[in-house]
Amino acid sequence: xxxxxxxxxxxxxxxxxxxxxxxxxxxxxxxxxxxxxxxxxxxxxxxxxxxxxxxxxxxxxxxxxxxxxxxxxxxxxxxxxxxxxxxxxxxxxxxxxxxxxxxxxxxxxxxxxxxxxxxxxxxxxxxxxxxxxxxxxxxxxxxxxxxxxxxxxxxxxxxxxxxxxxxxxxxxxxxxxxxxxxxxxxxxxxxxxxxxxxxxxxxxxxxxxxxxxxxxxxxxxxxxxxxxxxxxxxxxxxxxxxxxxxxxxxx
Amino acid sequence: xxxxxxxxxxxxxxxxxxxxxxxxxxxxxxxxxxxxxxxxxxxxxxxxxxxxxxxxxxxxxxxxxxxxxxxxxxxxxxxxxxxxxxxxxxxxxxxxxxxxxxxxxxxxxxxxxxxxxxxxxxxxxxxxxxxxxxxxxxxxxxxxxxxxxxxxxxxxxxxxxxxxxxxxxxxxxxxxxxxxxxxxxxxxxxxxxxxxxxxxxxxxxxxxxxxxxxxxxxxxxxxxxxxxxxxxxxxxxxxxxxxxxxxxxxx
Numbered sequence: 001x002x003x004x005x006x007x008x009x010x011x012x013x014x015x016x017x018x019x020x021x022x023x024x025x026x027x028x029x030x031x032x033x034x035x036x037x038x039x040x041x042x043x044x045x046x047x048x049x050x051x052x053x054x055x056x057x058x059x060x061x062x063x064x065x066x067x068x069x070x071x072x073x074x075x076x077x078x079x080x081x082x083x084x085x086x087x088x089x090x091x092x093x094x095x096x097x098x099x100x101x102x103x104x105x106x107x108x109x110x111x112x113x114x115x116x117x118x119x120x121x122x123x124x125x126x127x128x129x130x131x132x133x134x135x136x137x138x139x140x141x142x143x144x145x146x147x148x149x150x151x152x153x154x155x156x157x158x159x160x161x162x163x164x165x166x167x168x169x170x171x172x173x174x175x176x177x178x179x180x181x182x183x184x185x186x187x188x189x190x191x192x193x194x195x196x197x198x199x200x201x202x203x204x205x206x207x208x209x210x211x212x213x214x215x216x217x218x219x220x221x222x223x224x225x226x227x228x229x230x231x232x233x234x235x236x237x238x239x240x241x242x243x244x245x246x247x248x249x250x251x
Numbered sequence: 252x253x254x255x256x257x258x259x260x261x262x263x264x265x266x267x268x269x270x271x272x273x274x275x276x277x278x279x280x281x282x283x284x285x286x287x288x289x290x291x292x293x294x295x296x297x298x299x300x301x302x303x304x305x306x307x308x309x310x311x312x313x314x315x316x317x318x319x320x321x322x323x324x325x326x327x328x329x330x331x332x333x334x335x336x337x338x339x340x341x342x343x344x345x346x347x348x349x350x351x352x353x354x355x356x357x358x359x360x361x362x363x364x365x366x367x368x369x370x371x372x373x374x375x376x377x378x379x380x381x382x383x384x385x386x387x388x389x390x391x392x393x394x395x396x397x398x399x400x401x402x403x404x405x406x407x408x409x410x411x412x413x414x415x416x417x418x419x420x421x422x423x424x425x426x427x428x429x430x431x432x433x434x435x436x437x438x439x440x441x442x443x444x445x446x447x448x449x450x451x452x453x454x455x456x457x458x459x460x461x462x463x464x465x466x467x468x469x470x471x472x473x474x475x476x477x478x479x480x481x482x483x484x485x486x487x488x489x490x491x492x493x494x495x496x497x498x499x500x501x502x
Contacts, residue, residue, distance in 0.1 A: 009375075009376055009377075010376055011376040011377055011379075059377075080372075083372075083373045088374050088376065088379045089376045089379065090376055091373050091374065091375065091376050121331075121334075122334045122342050123339050123342065124260075124342065125260055125261055125262040125339065125340045125341055125342050126260075126262055126310075126381065128262075128339045128340065130377065183434055
């Protein structure tokens with residue numbers, strides 16, 4: 001068998017999330033169908049393994065997956081073959097042979113997420129699928145101060161969606177920053193960490209927006225984290241603003 | 252009756268064009284439903300008049316329409332009332348009272364269209380609805396030279412879709428230019444004229460792309476125009492790249 005790592009992008013708007021589900025158009029299922037077509041639909045079917053799930057409506061610029069196929073194909077032929085089989089809302093950026101002990105999920109060391117917020121009284125029709133719309137005033141400087149409290153190793157129990165069943169909620173955030181993109185007139189949130197809990201990025205953004213809108217004190221995050229209580233952070237920012245930008249496998 | 256002029260934007264992807272059609276989601280029908288709701292659904296229903304039609308998939312940043320309602324509403328209240336009733340892929344940018352002899356279509360003096368082309372071997376998932384994808388090489392300078400031949404007053408019979416029934420195919424193009432947008436990595440075509448024939452902009456872009464790809468001589472446009480023959484320009488560029496940017500009513 002030959003193992004391939006692919007880096008791929010998708011517009012999450014029309015996918016019911018990542019994981020295969022019956023009667024639903026998901027990222028994993030769409031990719032799996034293309035991979036199996038290339039391998040001439042072997043039985044049993046070839047499985048694809050993503051670096052992690054993304055929810056319905058969440059986008060990816062650099063999602064990673066791996067799979068094994070029973071014959072050797074040059075990297076660029078694999079990339080082109082997949083792209084010619086995939087629908088237009090999904091695109092493989094690169095394909096490469098990897099060692100049999102590479103695993104898209106377990107070998108991942110860091111993930112980079114970005115979150116795009118558009119402002120204004122009403123939603124820009126061209127941004128409704130690609131940003132979260134926030135119509136209330138935001139003080140970016142307050143959010144820029146507050147976001148520093150998320151950096152480092154923390155128990156993120158207060159910032160995980162209920163229903164998550166991870167053994168430990170301790171994760172490291174290596175960097176986190178917020179800036180205004182003048183060209184696109186948006187506010188961008190960026191987080192890089194060794195892994196994120198279910199809905200964690202969207203809950204962190206919601207918390208920061210509440211701080212930016214003066215609904216919480218600027219120094220509220222240490223208190224929220226220390227409480228280890230899911231009721232401390234009430235909101236979850238919409239899926240449409242979230243992008244998985246990069247998954248890093250370097251040591 | 253009070254006449255309002257509105258300027259509005261829409262993502263054309265999910266509309267079956269502009270004009271009311273049975274069982275179809277169109278721009279005009281969507282707007283008409285909102286206007287009639289504001290006027291409490293009078294009988295007969297209020298009509299809305301656009302500056303002109305846009306085809307299925309064509310976008311607008313500054314489309315214009317007018318309508319009459321039987322009571323007076325402040326301009327900004329009208330804008331906000333419409334936006335709260337319209338779906339998210341449509342947004343009213345401004346509403347203002349106008350004189351009863353203003354007509355969105357007949358009073359229009361100039362229209363500005365832009366066309367966005369993305370390149371690359373495969374379609375970027377985030378651009379598939381908002382640009383036309385062209386995967387062959389393009390020489391922008393050749394197109395920049397050729398586009399000058401479209402400026403001025405011409406009989407555009409060679410560049411109109413068959414089926415158009417206008418009395419005269421003579422129109423004026425005031426300016427036309429092509430540039431590379433480095434930020435978005437796209438090629439932008441821009442045309443301002445006193446009016447455009449059915450599919451004219453998309454046929455002009457297709458012709459220019461053929462010149463940019465060396466399928467036609469750079470000085471082919473005067474010959475095509477002089478022929479007054481619809482078979483001279485074969486292609487029509489996709490709707491997804493086209494934007495109605497502005498309709499100008501100044502004298």
